[in-house]
Amino acid sequence: ALVFVVLTVLGAGILLFSLKPESNKEGSGDTISTSGDKQIIDLTAKGGYSPSVINAAADKDTILRVNTNNTFDCSTALTIPKLGVQKNLPSTGKTEIALGIQKAGAEINGTCSMGMYSFKIKFS
Numbered sequence: 725a726l727v728f729v730v731l732t733v734l735g736a737g738i739l740l741f742s743l744k745p746e747s748n749k750e751g752s753g754d755t756i757s758t759s760g761d762k763q764i765i766d767l768t769a770k771g772g773y774s775p776s777v778i779n780a781a782a783d784k785d786t787i788l789r790v791n792t793n794n795t796f797d798c799s800t801a802l803t804i805p806k807l808g809v810q811k812n813l814p815s816t817g818k819t820e821i822a823l824g825i826q827k828a829g830a831e832i833n834g835t836c837s838m839g840m841y842s843f844k845i846k847f848s
Contacts, residue, residue, distance in 0.1 A: 756780060764789050765823075765845065769799040769813060773834065773843035782828035782847040788821040801837035809834075 755778055757764050762785045768774045769792050780786060792800060792813050800813040804821070813819050823832060826847040835842045 761785060762787055764820075766791060767843060768792075769802065770795040771797055772799055772841040776843050778843070778845045780826075780845055780847050782826055782830065785825050786823040786845075788823050788845070790819045790821065792816055792819075798836040798838045799841050802834055803837060804832060804834045806832055810837075 755766055755775060757766070763781055764787045765778055765780055767778070767788060767790050769790050790802060790811075790813055793816050795813070795815050800815065802811045802813055802821075803809060807823065809821055811819060811821065823845070826832065826845075828848050830847045832845045832847075833842060834844075
């Protein structure tokens with residue numbers, strides 16, 4: 725009986741760990757698209773920001789498109805201190821934020837208003 729309890733608890737722990745949101749992943753590829761001479765970075769805001777680290781091209785006019793879908797947590801109150809951005813996002817929708825042209829090596833950090841969730845965009 726003890727072995728069964730241990731295996732059940734272990735199995736539940738593995739299941740819960742595997743269901744953890746993937747907000748710690750790095751993104752580029754399908755996270756970034758181009759429209760004319762601009763690059764558009766797609767970021768999902770729900771229970772944090774995903775991906776949490778994004779690698780983008782430097783020296784390109786950049787737009788951050790934040791996507792929400794039934795988001796009712798503090799990730800809808802987005803701040804980017806370096807750019808003086810403070811946005812209250814809709815619970816569902818797409819919000820575009822101009823990031824301008826960033827030099828190689830630049831980093832833009834964003835957080836929710838409470839500082840619980842964050843993301844980083846690295847330009848190279």
